[in-house]
Amino acid sequence: MGINEKTSQLKPADxxxxxxxxxxxxxxxxxxxxxxxxxxxxxxxxxxxxxxxSGIGCSSRLPYxxxxxxxxxxxxxxxxxxxxxxxxxxELDVWIITGDGDSLSIGGNHFIHLLRRNLNxxxxxxxxxxxxxTKGQASPAxxxxxxxxxxxxxxxxxxxxxxxLALSAGxxxxxxxxxxxxxxxxxxxxxxxxxIGTSLVEIYQNCIVxxxxxxxxxxxxxxxxxxxxxxxxxxxxxxGENNMKGLVINKDYSALEIVDLEKNAEEISRVLxxxxxxxxIANLLTQMDKNLMPVALGVIYCIDKPxxxxxxxxxVNNYNNDISKIMEKGQTWTI
Amino acid sequence: MDGNSSKIExxxxxxxxxxxxxxxxxxxxxMQLTGGRLTFEAAISGMGLATFPDYPAEIRAxxxxxxxxxxxxxxxxxxxxxxxxxxxxxxxxxxxxxxxxNIKEVLPxxxxxxxxxxxxxxxxxxxxxEENPMENGSLSGLQIISADISNLTVEAVKEFxxxxxxxxxxxxxxxxxxxxxxxSKNIDETVTWLENKFGKENILTxxxxxxxxxxxxxxxxTEISSDIIRKVVPKVKPAKGKWRAITGAESLxxxxxxxxxxxxxxxxxxSYPITPASPIMHYLASYKLKGIGIYQAEDEIAACCSAIxxxxxxxxxxxxxxxxxxSLKTEAIGLAVSVELPLIIINSQRAGPSTGLPTRAExxxxxxxxxxxxxxxxxxxxxxxxxxxxFEIAQNAVxxxxxxxxxxxxxxxxxxxxxxxxxxxxxxxxxxxxxxxFAEYEENFKPFKRDSVTLARKWVKPGTKGMxxxxxxxxxxxxxxxxxxxxxxxxxxxxxxxxxxxxxxNEFNEITITGQENGDLLVIGxxxxxGPISEAQEQLANKGYKISHVHVSCLWPISERLKNLAPQxxxxxxxxxxxxxxxxxxxxxxxxxxxxxxxxxxxxxxxSYLLEKFQKILKNGK
Numbered sequence: 001m002g003i004n005e006k007t008s009q010l011k012p013a014d015x016x017x018x019x020x021x022x023x024x025x026x027x028x029x030x031x032x033x034x035x036x037x038x039x040x041x042x043x044x045x046x047x048x049x050x051x052x053x054s055g056i057g058c059s060s061r062l063p064y065x066x067x068x069x070x071x072x073x074x075x076x077x078x079x080x081x082x083x084x085x086x087x088x089x090x091e092l093d094v095w096i097i098t099g100d101g102d103s104l105s106i107g108g109n110h111f112i113h114l115l116r117r118n119l120n121x122x123x124x125x126x127x128x129x130x131x132x133x134t135k136g137q138a139s140p141a142x143x144x145x146x147x148x149x150x151x152x153x154x155x156x157x158x159x160x161x162x163x164x165l166a167l168s169a170g171x172x173x174x175x176x177x178x179x180x181x182x183x184x185x186x187x188x189x190x191x192x193x194x195x196i197g198t199s200l201v202e203i204y205q206n207c208i209v210x211x212x213x214x215x216x217x218x219x220x221x222x223x224x225x226x227x228x229x230x231x232x233x234x235x236x237x238x239x240g241e242n243n244m245k246g247l248v249i250n251k252d253y254s255a256l257e258i259v260d261l262e263k264n265a266e267e268i269s270r271v272l273x274x275x276x277x278x279x280x281i282a283n284l285l286t287q288m289d290k291n292l293m294p295v296a297l298g299v300i301y302c303i304d305k306p307x308x309x310x311x312x313x314x315x316v317n318n319y320n321n322d323i324s325k326i327m328e329k330g331q332t333w334t335i
Numbered sequence: 336m337d338g339n340s341s342k343i344e345x346x347x348x349x350x351x352x353x354x355x356x357x358x359x360x361x362x363x364x365x366m367q368l369t370g371g372r373l374t375f376e377a378a379i380s381g382m383g384l385a386t387f388p389d390y391p392a393e394i395r396a397x398x399x400x401x402x403x404x405x406x407x408x409x410x411x412x413x414x415x416x417x418x419x420x421x422x423x424x425x426x427x428x429x430x431x432x433x434x435x436x437n438i439k440e441v442l443p444x445x446x447x448x449x450x451x452x453x454x455x456x457x458x459x460x461x462x463x464x465e466e467n468p469m470e471n472g473s474l475s476g477l478q479i480i481s482a483d484i485s486n487l488t489v490e491a492v493k494e495f496x497x498x499x500x501x502x503x504x505x506x507x508x509x510x511x512x513x514x515x516x517x518x519s520k521n522i523d524e525t526v527t528w529l530e531n532k533f534g535k536e537n538i539l540t541x542x543x544x545x546x547x548x549x550x551x552x553x554x555x556x557t558e559i560s561s562d563i564i565r566k567v568v569p570k571v572k573p574a575k576g577k578w579r580a581i582t583g584a585e586s587l588x589x590x591x592x593x594x595x596x597x598x599x600x601x602x603x604x605x606s607y608p609i610t611p612a613s614p615i616m617h618y619l620a621s622y623k624l625k626g627i628g629i630y631q632a633e634d635e636i637a638a639c640c641s642a643i644x645x646x647x648x649x650x651x652x653x654x655x656x657x658x659x660x661x662s663l664k665t666e667a668i669g670l671a672v673s674v675e676l677p678l679i680i681i682n683s684q685r686a687g688p689s690t691g692l693p694t695r696a697e698x699x700x701x702x703x704x705x706x707x708x709x710x711x712x713x714x715x716x717x718x719x720x721x722x723x724x725x726f727e728i729a730q731n732a733v734x735x736x737x738x739x740x741x742x743x744x745x746x747x748x749x750x751x752x753x754x755x756x757x758x759x760x761x762x763x764x765x766x767x768x769x770x771x772x773f774a775e776y777e778e779n780f781k782p783f784k785r786d787s788v789t790l791a792r793k794w795v796k797p798g799t800k801g802m803x804x805x806x807x808x809x810x811x812x813x814x815x816x817x818x819x820x821x822x823x824x825x826x827x828x829x830x831x832x833x834x835x836x837x838x839x840x841n842e843f844n845e846i847t848i849t850g851q852e853n854g855d856l857l858v859i860g861x862x863x864x865x866g867p868i869s870e871a872q873e874q875l876a877n878k879g880y881k882i883s884h885v886h887v888s889c890l891w892p893i894s895e896r897l898k899n900l901a902p903q904x905x906x907x908x909x910x911x912x913x914x915x916x917x918x919x920x921x922x923x924x925x926x927x928x929x930x931x932x933x934x935x936x937x938x939x940x941x942x943s944y945l946l947e948k949f950q951k952i953l954k955n956g957k
Contacts, residue, residue, distance in 0.1 A: 046800075048798055048803055063805050064805050071647055072805065074640070080637035081644040083637075084641035084642060084645040084648065085648040087648075087650075088603065088645045316601070319626070321623045321624050321625075324762075327760050328577060332577050333378055335573055335574070335575055
């Protein structure tokens with residue numbers, strides 16, 4: 001693409017690089033890549049102002065497929081590279097592309113501190129609950145009992161919940177999406193991009209080779225409507241066929257529970273209105289048991305807080321000391 | 336002053352007159368401060384000087400114990416003062432533990448100043464002495480001034496209403512007063528300094544001045560025996576200008592900031608706290624220079640990665656650490672080599688392996704610096720030789736990193752980090768400007784196309800329209816930068832990376848031989864051993880030995896000239912504070928006639944040790 005063509009309206013395809021996409025056929029990453037390109041096209045994002053930074057893993061190949069700036073770094077460390085980039089140029093729109101192994105295992109430390117510091121960037125965490133690129137070992141997001149080459153008797157460990165971890169680390173934006181649900185994913189990515197601060201979007205992504213159908217219990221078309229709740233700020237937390245189910249708070253147990261409006265229409269008054277600034281409810285939404293409750297999708301939590309990059313650049317750009325004067329500060333003698 | 340001591344004075348002020356004073360006490364005794372004051376007094380007399388603060392890794396070890404002893408050594412004098420001195424002429428020991436730790440460092444016939452009140456049963460036992468060292472003859476052959484410094488100080492400051500505890504805090508000023516008298520200095524400068532530092536009306540200022548004065552008068556009036564040499568500080572003439580004392584850490588900080596300013600780059604030092612490297616971060620944080628900031632990362636790895644991020648975005652990324660932290664950074668450094676971005680890594684080397692001796696110096700990370708990454712991952716390794724040289728080396732590192740788009744590692748060490756020497760404050764406006772030229776839009780841009788001379792790729796700032804491209808740690812096509820698994824391309828890229836670094840030797844090919852161009856012995860050294868080596872070489876050359884010295888500042892790539900020096904000398908000896916790493920490196924480069932002289936004790940190499948070893952070789956050679 002030449003420099004002059006870029007002034008015209010950009011389509012999703014204009015955000016694709018000339019490199020052939022090389023994920024396995026049927027991989028959920030394709031859908032996410034399309035959602036990302038559509039989000040950028042919707043915003044008419046400038047390719048030269050956009051940087052994709054990734055770690056290592058299947059998902060981390062994404063920057064090569066974008067017609068923007070891209071930096072494929074080392075395992076788990078994308079947040080640290082992104083930090084250096086934003087400190088130097090806060091104008092750049094930085095997207096961190098990572099997976100569950102990359103950001104919850106080897107890069108766990110950086111993940112926590114990125115969120116705590118509130119660097120203004122987006123983190124797309126492709127969670128397939130498995131190590132794909134290294135051929136299928138259990139990851140820290142794998143469920144207890146997962147059979148894999150490194151856990152032939154079934155994993156004995158408890159999985160990490162990315163969103164719960166993010167909230168406790170001090171994240172200012174936590175959202176979830178499903179790879180193939182592009183209609184919901186695009187607006188979520190769009191809100192993530194608009195949020196000033198670290199925006200975490202956990203995307204359930206199906207690994208067709210090593211962990212196929214792991215999310216089927218709530219993503220399969222036959223159950224999706226009953227097993228997913230799409231959150232919208234200011235709207236009641238309704239889901240199910242004809243929105244006849246709602247989430248209410250059980251005050252005795254400080255937990256969320258489902259009410260059936262078909263059975264009792266009056267319960268509508270108890271149904272929670274989503275206020276994404278409420279951290280307590282956000283915590284409860286991310287803690288819902290997938291077997292008993294719907295999976296919360298969309299923007300779960302969003303608050304405003306100062307960002308690291310803004311704080312740093314304002315500070316450093318306003319410094320005005322003279323180096324010669326500093327050298328002469330303290331005790332000197334003249335000969 | 337009687338006639339006798341005058342004669343001693345004259346004898347002392349010979350060409351290479353120097354004296355070494357060591358102050359030792361508990362961490363809270365103010366020994367660093369006292370040493371610093373004497374250093375300043377020497378400096379304003381125009382003398383050459385070098386200092387060496389030595390402190391334990393523990394922040395506040397129990398008082399009175401040997402492992403809690405901290406010390407400050409200053410050596411000053413006429414002529415070349417390149418090292419902080421092997422042995423002390425004068426030791427000030429504020430308690431028995433300080434005496435025990437430092438007594439072996441005092442020259443025969445040297446002067447030891449003791450606070451007698453601390454030599455009670457409890458103090459003696461705490462220091463691990465079986466009996467009182469002042470009474471058992473173990474100090475024979477030394478000149479002793481034993482004064483009840485504690486009580487004399489408390490007495491001197493009584494009128495200001497200070498309690499015993501606060502009064503004792505002024506002991507260091509009392510001692511400084513005594514020392515100043517020994518060097519024929521008055522206390523005026525120090526009084527002014529105290530008044531400026533704490534405020535003229537401050538009661539503590541007044542108490543400290545009283546203690547200082549009391550110590551000075553004590554020395555003048557009481558029974559300091561007549562065989563104590565009262566040294567007169569000679570006046571010498573260094574270069575004209577404004578001077579200050581500088582440590583290696585601060586010199587590196589100034590050098591980096593200057594380098595970044597001259598390159599017209601913003602700079603971020605991304606670091607994680609570690610001994611003895613942290614002062615570089617503290618200094619840069621305190622300067623508040625436009626566009627120059629620090630970022631304290633969550634760990635060493637993140638520090639290095641964020642520094643690379645800084646460079647990727649078009650700033651100057653710097654990361655600073657010491658041994659253990661450098662080990663953690665190595666994977667990221669490999670990426671910087673692979674994507675060919677500027678990066679400066681400072682290793683303030685400390686004694687290893689593992690946690691080792693965090694406050695002690697060693698040069699044992701040389702091989703790690705050159706080879707310590709997976710894959711063929713060459714970079715440039717520079718080493719400063721003295722605190723003031725750090726300023727120059729840091730600027731060199733910036734220059735090389737941006738000109739060649741490469742990581743540059745600076746090998747400093749724990750000694751250089753905290754040692755100080757006088758520094759002629761440079762005129763920054765006279766340092767050459769070196770602005771970076773970032774790539775501008777070009778048709779059909781190839782990110783890994785190289786400059787035909789430097790072999791450097793172009794530095795593109797993200798944000799530049801029409802130049803969007805992707806880079807990463809996977810092997811890149813030698814032109815487009817796209818992922819390439821092609822075997823021939825990998826060979827080509829490996830060759831480029833190697834050749835680019837080897838070319839840099841032209842920047843540092845000039846080596847200076849101190850002494851004759853040929854002779855019996857050539858001493859090769861690098862880093863902070865420059866001080867003792869220079870002095871040993873000078874002393875032996877003055878005695879007529881054919882000994883020369885080459886100091887190596889660029890350790891990788893190795894200068895061609897250095898490799899070709901062998902025919903000019905009978906023997907070559909490589910001196911270093913490791914197990915022979917530069918020696919092995921030069922051997923691998925086929926340098927002939929090599930011998931190795933090493934010391935891995937965590938302490939600076941002594942001039943006397945070098946003299947003995949060099950003389951042995953020189954005599955056998957004859």
